[in-house]
Amino acid sequence: MRQSPASPATFDRAAQPAWSARLGALLRRSWSLVTLNRKVMLGSGIVGFFILVAIFGPLFVTQDPLKYTYDLVAPPSPAHLLGTNQGGQDVFSQLVVGTRSSLGWSFVAGLIVMAISVTIGLVSGYFGGFIDDVFSVITNVFLVIPSLPLAIVAVQYFNRSTFTVALVVALTNWPWGARVLRAQTLSMRSREFITAAKASGERTWRIIFFEIFPNQISIVAASFITTTIQVLLAVAGLEFLGFGDQATISWGIMLNSAYTGSALFQGAWWWFAPPGICIALLGSGLALLNFGIDEIADPRLRLKARRAPRGKAATA
Amino acid sequence: MRHLIRRLSIYVLAIWAAVTLNFFLPRLAPGNPAEAVFTRLSQQGPVSPNTLHALEIEFGVNTTDPLWVQYLKYLNNLLHGNLGVSTFYFPNSVSAVIAQNIRWTLVLLSVSVLLSFTLGSLIGVFMAWKRGSALDSILSSLMTFFYSILFPWLALLAAYFLGYVLGWFPFADGYNTRLTPGWSPDFILSAAYHAILPALTIIVSTVAGWMLTMRNSMITTLSEDYVLMARAKGLSTARVMFAYAARNAILPSVTGFAIALSAVVGGQLLVETVFSYPGIGFALFQAIQSQDYALADGILLLVIIATVVLNFIADLLYAVLDPRVRQERSA
Numbered sequence: 001m002r003q004s005p006a007s008p009a010t011f012d013r014a015a016q017p018a019w020s021a022r023l024g025a026l027l028r029r030s031w032s033l034v035t036l037n038r039k040v041m042l043g044s045g046i047v048g049f050f051i052l053v054a055i056f057g058p059l060f061v062t063q064d065p066l067k068y069t070y071d072l073v074a075p076p077s078p079a080h081l082l083g084t085n086q087g088g089q090d091v092f093s094q095l096v097v098g099t100r101s102s103l104g105w106s107f108v109a110g111l112i113v114m115a116i117s118v119t120i121g122l123v124s125g126y127f128g129g130f131i132d133d134v135f136s137v138i139t140n141v142f143l144v145i146p147s148l149p150l151a152i153v154a155v156q157y158f159n160r161s162t163f164t165v166a167l168v169v170a171l172t173n174w175p176w177g178a179r180v181l182r183a184q185t186l187s188m189r190s191r192e193f194i195t196a197a198k199a200s201g202e203r204t205w206r207i208i209f210f211e212i213f214p215n216q217i218s219i220v221a222a223s224f225i226t227t228t229i230q231v232l233l234a235v236a237g238l239e240f241l242g243f244g245d246q247a248t249i250s251w252g253i254m255l256n257s258a259y260t261g262s263a264l265f266q267g268a269w270w271w272f273a274p275p276g277i278c279i280a281l282l283g284s285g286l287a288l289l290n291f292g293i294d295e296i297a298d299p300r301l302r303l304k305a306r307r308a309p310r311g312k313a314a315t316a
Numbered sequence: 317m318r319h320l321i322r323r324l325s326i327y328v329l330a331i332w333a334a335v336t337l338n339f340f341l342p343r344l345a346p347g348n349p350a351e352a353v354f355t356r357l358s359q360q361g362p363v364s365p366n367t368l369h370a371l372e373i374e375f376g377v378n379t380t381d382p383l384w385v386q387y388l389k390y391l392n393n394l395l396h397g398n399l400g401v402s403t404f405y406f407p408n409s410v411s412a413v414i415a416q417n418i419r420w421t422l423v424l425l426s427v428s429v430l431l432s433f434t435l436g437s438l439i440g441v442f443m444a445w446k447r448g449s450a451l452d453s454i455l456s457s458l459m460t461f462f463y464s465i466l467f468p469w470l471a472l473l474a475a476y477f478l479g480y481v482l483g484w485f486p487f488a489d490g491y492n493t494r495l496t497p498g499w500s501p502d503f504i505l506s507a508a509y510h511a512i513l514p515a516l517t518i519i520v521s522t523v524a525g526w527m528l529t530m531r532n533s534m535i536t537t538l539s540e541d542y543v544l545m546a547r548a549k550g551l552s553t554a555r556v557m558f559a560y561a562a563r564n565a566i567l568p569s570v571t572g573f574a575i576a577l578s579a580v581v582g583g584q585l586l587v588e589t590v591f592s593y594p595g596i597g598f599a600l601f602q603a604i605q606s607q608d609y610a611l612a613d614g615i616l617l618l619v620i621i622a623t624v625v626l627n628f629i630a631d632l633l634y635a636v637l638d639p640r641v642r643q644e645r646s647a
Contacts, residue, residue, distance in 0.1 A: 137329060144623050146577075146623050153613065156609070236466055276473075280466065
């Protein structure tokens with residue numbers, strides 16, 4: 001029987017090399033994926049930087065980010081790299097510590113979305129028929145429900161926590177990925193390697209998650225990243241307006257204190273600008289990763305400026 | 317036609333789901349609005365227990381009927397346009413408050429979405445046409461940054477620089493509050509002037525999405541054979557660009573309209589709040605701040621219904637643009 005080139009997992013298991021060699025191969029493969037494309041390289045650089053800050057940053061912060069001092073709204077200085085806010089709290093250490101909450105919740109919600117959309121999309125695409133009809137209706141209904149207003153109202157009824165917002169955003173953002181995955185699964189269902197797997201007696205869930213799923217990694221990754229951006233923006237937006245948990249430190253809460261303390265109108269740009277720039281930078285990094293994945297998946301989007309004679313001919 | 321009926325039934329179902337969600341959300345949460353207001357009142361001083369009963373009647377909180385009776389009563393009220401009484405704008409009903417605010421939101425939303433969609437798609441077409449050029453790379457990287465900018469952050473920056481420092485545009489309220497609202501030219505001009513900054517914020521932060529979608533879709537379309545054929549026939553550049561390539565390349569943008577729209581609606585709610593713009597976003601903010609549950613629920617319901625209707629319009633538009641949908645050859 002012909003081994004499907006798209007399922008290397010089964011191949012690896014048959015050969016059983018040492019785990020260190022497998023890890024090395026994995027690292028080499030990841031590295032070649034990262035350096036394959038300029039956008040992916042830049043994007044993973046930016047996102048990687050913020051992940052490192054989120055994990056290790058708080059260990060290097062020497063000033064307590066919540067400590068009140070008498071340096072009120074002080075401009076940046078060696079003592080306070082990004083100045084202080086209305087309560088004399090150090091903006092830089094808040095920025096570093098806040099990275100963890102902002103990034104962490106976005107990833108958690110992205111994972112929830114990924115789990116739901118993969119399950120619904122693959123199951124409904126693979127089985128078709130009645131199950132597909134039911135799931136399609138559910139997907140299409142959820143597709144049109146706007147997440148931010150729902151999150152605002154949910155925060156009102158349940159507790160004002162980042163968890164509530166992230167959960168609502170996750171629960172309203174899975175349908176897009178599910179729809180794309182369903183269409184892909186539908187077209188993959190009748191391919192030869194699936195027939196082969198069925199013939200060799202593989203269990204249904206194994207076919208779905210070990211044969212079909214690995215072929216859709218690029219779509220899954222794209223929807224994970226898109227959700228991460230959306231949660232990042234939604235949570236920060238709601239916290240900005242004061243719908244957050246004031247006892248925590250995150251970029252959105254920092255923006256809220258700058259907004260209510262009218263930082264800009266006092267000329268305190270160092271208090272207002274950094275969290276917003278960090279959000280936009282992290283978002284751009286994630287978006288670049290996404291565009292890079294698009295380019296890898298669709299070769300027509302890969303541009304080589306020198307090798308585009310058509311564009312030249314048209315402008316001539 | 318069958319395609320549209322199928323879509324329409326999905327949307328009816330979506331509205332039903334929204335209504336049901338709106339019914340269950342307050343009931344799933346601990347406590348009820350009457351209790352919340354009662355607690356708030358009793359913190360200010362002694363309140364008689366009868367007040368709780370009065371509040372329950374006023375908010376339509378009903379703990380005696382079984383759940384399904386409550387649900388039917390709620391549906392009946394909705395069908396009669398009865399969404400309850402707003403406590404923040406007391407004694408106005410929720411529907412009256414929404415009716416008054418919705419106009420501001422609708423005008424602002426439609427103008428900014430139309431402008432941003434047109435502008436973004438047009439620039440996307442040109443970027444794809446000149447793909448790989450310096451202009452394309454610079455615009456692409458700039459747009460990637462704007463793609464993930466925070467709506468209210470940008471709103472506040474605009475309010476500060478264009479409104480406060482330069483003094484070009486007003487940055488609070490929807491009109492000059494010294495004028496009486498009406499259809500006088502003065503008032504309309506003042507309303508348009510006040511709408512510039514909120515609209516600009518929404519356009520700048522959403523244009524990137526349309527642009528990048530259009531650019532990618534256009535690049536894919538430009539490599540199709542029929543585009544090459546159109547060129548070979550010696551058709552004018554503009555005709556190839558718009559009548560052949562762009563017409564087909566716009567389809568993913570129209571499909572993505574649904575997703576983008578719910579993001580824009582959410583973003584607009586935040587932008588309205590920053591500019592104290594008298595739309596339903598600002599009303600929702602005030603409702604939540606003052607624990608006006610009936611108003612918040614009513615606005616949520618309305619926003620969901622509006623998104624559903626706009627999606628249906630996008631579907632109709634799709635049928636006009638793509639003959640395959642009209643002739644039912646596509647799924």
